[in-house]
Amino acid sequence: MDGAAAPSILFSESHMDRHPPPSLPDWLESQVPFDRYMVEVGDGLNIHVMEQGEGRPVLLFHGNPTWGYLYRRVAAELVDEPLRLIMPDLIGLGFSDRPSEVADHTLENHSQWMASLIGQLNLSDAVVVVQDWGGAIGLHSVSHHPGLMSGLVALNTVIGPPKTGFKPTSLHRVMNSPLGGFISGTLGWPQDYLRVLQNDKSSISGTVQKSYSYPLKRAQGGSQAALGLLRMVPDTMDHPTVAPLREVAASVKDFTGPSAIVWGRQDPVLGKILRRINRALPNAEVTVTEAGHFLQEEVPEEIAAAIMSVVARV
Numbered sequence: 001m002d003g004a005a006a007p008s009i010l011f012s013e014s015h016m017d018r019h020p021p022p023s024l025p026d027w028l029e030s031q032v033p034f035d036r037y038m039v040e041v042g043d044g045l046n047i048h049v050m051e052q053g054e055g056r057p058v059l060l061f062h063g064n065p066t067w068g069y070l071y072r073r074v075a076a077e078l079v080d081e082p083l084r085l086i087m088p089d090l091i092g093l094g095f096s097d098r099p100s101e102v103a104d105h106t107l108e109n110h111s112q113w114m115a116s117l118i119g120q121l122n123l124s125d126a127v128v129v130v131q132d133w134g135g136a137i138g139l140h141s142v143s144h145h146p147g148l149m150s151g152l153v154a155l156n157t158v159i160g161p162p163k164t165g166f167k168p169t170s171l172h173r174v175m176n177s178p179l180g181g182f183i184s185g186t187l188g189w190p191q192d193y194l195r196v197l198q199n200d201k202s203s204i205s206g207t208v209q210k211s212y213s214y215p216l217k218r219a220q221g222g223s224q225a226a227l228g229l230l231r232m233v234p235d236t237m238d239h240p241t242v243a244p245l246r247e248v249a250a251s252v253k254d255f256t257g258p259s260a261i262v263w264g265r266q267d268p269v270l271g272k273i274l275r276r277i278n279r280a281l282p283n284a285e286v287t288v289t290e291a292g293h294f295l296q297e298e299v300p301e302e303i304a305a306a307i308m309s310v311v312a313r314v
Contacts (some may be wrong), residue, residue: 058127098224108244
């Protein structure tokens with residue numbers, strides 16, 4: 001598929017064909033006791049989805065280079081609540097299908113693939129939870145379905161471009177060079193080193209780290225999504241991600257429903273931009289924690305409480 005071309009959207013508001021998901025090894029299946037299935041979202045690609053419970057829908061969007069597994073501890077906190085938790089894996093990550101080219105990983109492509117899934121789920125009055133690239137992708141995809149989102153919980157994420165230009169990190173500069181493919185594919189960065197982004201390094205270790213690495217190692221080209229999503233980070237104001245980020249910012253500005261922010265200020269990637277997120281959501285309830293980037297692993301109770309607070313105010 002041409003990386004510059006928008007994928008076809010397959011909306012089906014009244015019907016969704018669920019396909020069997022890939023089997024999991026016993027050590028991993030026991031950690032995700034959810035209903036799992038696959039849904040075709042266009043371009044011959046299928047998204048892997050996990051669900052828990054019944055009731056008000058809650059869409060939980062992860063980022064790079066994780067998968068729906070990231071929300072399992074939050075889901076455990078909410079297991080007795082009247083909520084339908086929906087945890088999709090981004091295309092290329094987790095157990096979703098992989099595009100053929102790194103260049104296929106654009107914000108607009110991911111948004112339209114996810115928008116296709118959301119259309120087929122036929123949801124209403126959903127609470128949306130976003131983290132990392134799940135913020136821009138999730139909110140841009142939800143904008144294809146006006147009126148769907150009734151509440152928003154923002155974790156460490158970006159929901160619009162900065163006003164004064166970008167300052168790309170040395171990591172992002174390297175990943176945009178020919179050396180990036182070697183670092184991601186051969187050295188396993190960042191997918192094998194998530195702990196370095198945590199305050200509590202032990203929160204991602206052992207079986208937990210293995211659970212994040214396993215999906216990307218089980219299939220050829222598994223590291224392409226991690227690299228592609230890193231390259232989605234704008235390094236100039238002319239980067240193709242900037243325009244859809246502006247659309248995300250506009251959609252958040254127009255949102256009038258209840259919102260909450262749970263923030264990990266020890267996040268070395270996004271920890272310092274809380275004020276920017278708070279300006280975008282000035283009426284949000286804010287909970288600041290000492291967690292790192294993948295705060296779902298460190299403060300699941302606080303995230304679950306924020307979700308319930310938003311649900312109560314919808």
